Amino acid sequence: MRHCLTPLDFTTQELDQLFDLAADIEKNPGKYSHACDGKKIATLFYEPSTRTRLSFEAAMMNLGGKALGFAGADQSSAAKGESVADTIRVVSCFADIAAIRHNKEGAAYVASRFSGIPVINAGDGGHEHPTQTLLDMMTIRQLKGRLNHFTIGICGDLKFGRTVHSLVKTLARYDDIHFVFISPPELRVPDYITDLLDEKGYTYEECIKLEDVITKLDLLYMTRVQRERFFNEEDYIRLKDFYVLNKKLMRRAKNDMYVLHPLPRVNEISVEIDKDPRAAYFRQVQYGVYVRMALILTLLDIHVD
Amino acid sequence: MLNVGKIENGIVLDHIEAGKAMLIYHYLHLDREDYQVAIIKNARSNDMGRKDILKVECDPDTISLDAVALIEPNTTVNIIKGGVIVEKKKMDMPKEVFGVLKCHNPRCISSIEQELPHIFFLADPKRKIYRCRYCEEKYSAGEREKWFR
Numbered sequence: 232m233r234h235c236l237t238p239l240d241f242t243t244q245e246l247d248q249l250f251d252l253a254a255d256i257e258k259n260p261g262k263y264s265h266a267c268d269g270k271k272i273a274t275l276f277y278e279p280s281t282r283t284r285l286s287f288e289a290a291m292m293n294l295g296g297k298a299l300g301f302a303g304a305d306q307s308s309a310a311k312g313e314s315v316a317d318t319i320r321v322v323s324c325f326a327d328i329a330a331i332r333h334n335k336e337g338a339a340y341v342a343s344r345f346s347g348i349p350v351i352n353a354g355d356g357g358h359e360h361p362t363q364t365l366l367d368m369m370t371i372r373q374l375k376g377r378l379n380h381f382t383i384g385i386c387g388d389l390k391f392g393r394t395v396h397s398l399v400k401t402l403a404r405y406d407d408i409h410f411v412f413i414s415p416p417e418l419r420v421p422d423y424i425t426d427l428l429d430e431k432g433y434t435y436e437e438c439i440k441l442e443d444v445i446t447k448l449d450l451l452y453m454t455r456v457q458r459e460r461f462f463n464e465e466d467y468i469r470l471k472d473f474y475v476l477n478k479k480l481m482r483r484a485k486n487d488m489y490v491l492h493p494l495p496r497v498n499e500i501s502v503e504i505d506k507d508p509r510a511a512y513f514r515q516v517q518y519g520v521y522v523r524m525a526l527i528l529t530l531l532d533i534h535v536d
Numbered sequence: 537m538l539n540v541g542k543i544e545n546g547i548v549l550d551h552i553e554a555g556k557a558m559l560i561y562h563y564l565h566l567d568r569e570d571y572q573v574a575i576i577k578n579a580r581s582n583d584m585g586r587k588d589i590l591k592v593e594c595d596p597d598t599i600s601l602d603a604v605a606l607i608e609p610n611t612t613v614n615i616i617k618g619g620v621i622v623e624k625k626k627m628d629m630p631k632e633v634f635g636v637l638k639c640h641n642p643r644c645i646s647s648i649e650q651e652l653p654h655i656f657f658l659a660d661p662k663r664k665i666y667r668c669r670y671c672e673e674k675y676s677a678g679e680r681e682k683w684f685r
Contacts, residue, residue: 358671
């Protein structure tokens with residue numbers, strides 16, 4: 232039985248197959264509309280989420296299956312003190328596959344160890360968010376036509392931003408990628424990420440000001456400063472508007488520098504650039520459904536001819 | 537000359553850097569067991585000048601030596617059965633250590649999940665870096681007291 236806990240659970244070859252499948256689903260949705268008839272996905276969301284949970288449920292419904300689950304720890308037996316291990320054992324009796332989001336890091340890994348069904352990590356604290364990475368990668372592939380040979384700027388909360396950690400680790404398997412980490416000193420990318428880049432021989436730089444580096448970027452990945460990761464409200468307030476990407480900054484960027492964002496956005500991308508053809512963040516959401524459909528089919532080992 | 541008797545069954549940890557035997561005693565939790573233990577400090581050594589030795593009379597299979605590898609990887613481990621050395625080995629860095637290090641990341645699932653073992657894996661053998669299996673928090677040897685359970 233296969234799980235998806237980090238994007239590294241898949242080889243680059245398998246990722247290519249997954250993205251090919253997702254692209255085929257985009258072109259021929261009708262072909263897949265009954266692929267999961269009679270199957271159920273359990274969405275176990277201990278943390279609030281709009282996009283990810285609905286995207287998983289939409290993905291399963293698009294495949295002909297059904298969805299069940301909860302959207303908040305207070306709606307589950309976790310409120311009574313039930314462990315993740317016990318919850319997944321129980322859910323394994325109800326569903327064919329589970330997507331779990333938890334505020335504690337490693338929760339999906341724990342679930343996978345006790346589960347009778349494939350587990351998808353839908354975000355575990357500040358650690359990993361692999362399906363976001365898969366859709367980020369697919370967006371890059373569709374827009375740039377490749378997953379190598381570019382300079383990517385990653386801006387915002389690089390300390391707690393789990394999408395960032397997953398994305399960097401996954402990109403660090405493709406050729407000739409230069410990383411530019413842009414963050415306030417308090418939200419720097421963790422050392423285990425830079426250790427990994429050092430070990431694999433990737434080049435990277437760290438800086439504070441987006442305006443200093445925007446001209447050299449081929450892609451810009453913006454992130455939100457996440458209130459829920461701070462223990463101290465004062466720190467959050469001080470850092471939340473550190474970056475605001477606006478028209479003035481975008482004028483200095485390359486004509487094909489696409490802007491990605493895992494959403495939800497707060498103030499870090501001004502709405503005035505939503506109509507800029509380089510703004511790719513809403514397209515990411517659509518790709519997310521296709522990628523999750525492809526992932527469900529892959530983990531359930533369902534093949535559609 | 538100090539004489540310490542032979543043991544019938546157990547382990548002898550030799551070539552411990554002088555001064556570290558008590559640390560190993562502590563982190564092997566030998567204070568919680570009723571084994572016969574001999575701690576020899578500052579023994580003369582041709583190779584090391586001075587060294588510590590730890591002898592424990594016990595069933596050798598009941599002691600996890602992962603802590604030894606983390607604290608003092610140059611230690612020689614002698615396994616004694618029936619009064620003879622049946623195995624003599626240097627400690628390799630274990631690929632995984634169970635229940636030795638405790639993750640201190642408050643966001644780690646191990647901070648709340650019932651009876652979840654604390655597991656660290658060898659993430660970088662060259663630099664001897666261990667990380668929490670759940671959240672990837674890095675174990676820092678410089679803050680040993682904080683990390684050992």
